[in-house]
Amino acid sequence: PLVLQNLNLPPEIRSLLHNLICIGVIPGPSQPKDFKSFLYPFEEELVLLAQGLETYNALDNQLFHLYAYLLLFLGDILAVEKVLGLKGHNGFSPCRNCKIKGFRNKSGGGTVYYTPLQFPQGSEKGNKSWYPEDLPMRIHSDFITIPAQLLDPDISAADKKRLAQYHGFRHAPLISRVSSLDYSLSFPWDG
Helix, strand or coil, X not given: CEEECCCCXXXXXXXXXXXXXXXXXXXXXXXXXXXXXXXXXHHHHHHHHHHCEEEEECCCCEEEEECCCCCCCCCCHHHHHHHHCECCCCCCCCCCCECCCCECCCCCCCCXXXXXXXXCCCCCCCCCECCHHHCCECCCCHHHHHHHHHCCCCCCHXXXXXXXHHHCECCCCCCCCCCCCCCCCCCCCCC
């Protein structure tokens, strides 16, 4: 389900079922081939609401300009990866928040990347380590500039593939015309 929560309501009632707004359902059990097509009508409406829509106020019996902005996007790991255009949790650069890189045990025939905070001794990465309190974080512009490079006609297909793998991107974020979102901050971990 695609569900909206009105953050103007008091916290104790905003998540009650009768206050949630269902704007659609993405059918299952298989993932849709064109995920963006399910979000496109919502994105269109968000663009209009950011500009303001003339709306009728029944209490005052007059028109006013209604503005609305998308501030947060919550979902499971796979849904958020799809919306952000990321390769995902088993990729070389798997995290949606930081730029930590993965490691694959090639000598043991491993094909899946995992992200240790310290690479094993003797690996091609040497003694590379990451400190949890000082990880290199992704910023909003990373979600715009890196996917744009993947569309650059002057970059070879092989270089685009390496760039996509290194940074962990498949494409630009799906909700790209909504300027109220900060792609590095507006997609918190649901918990």
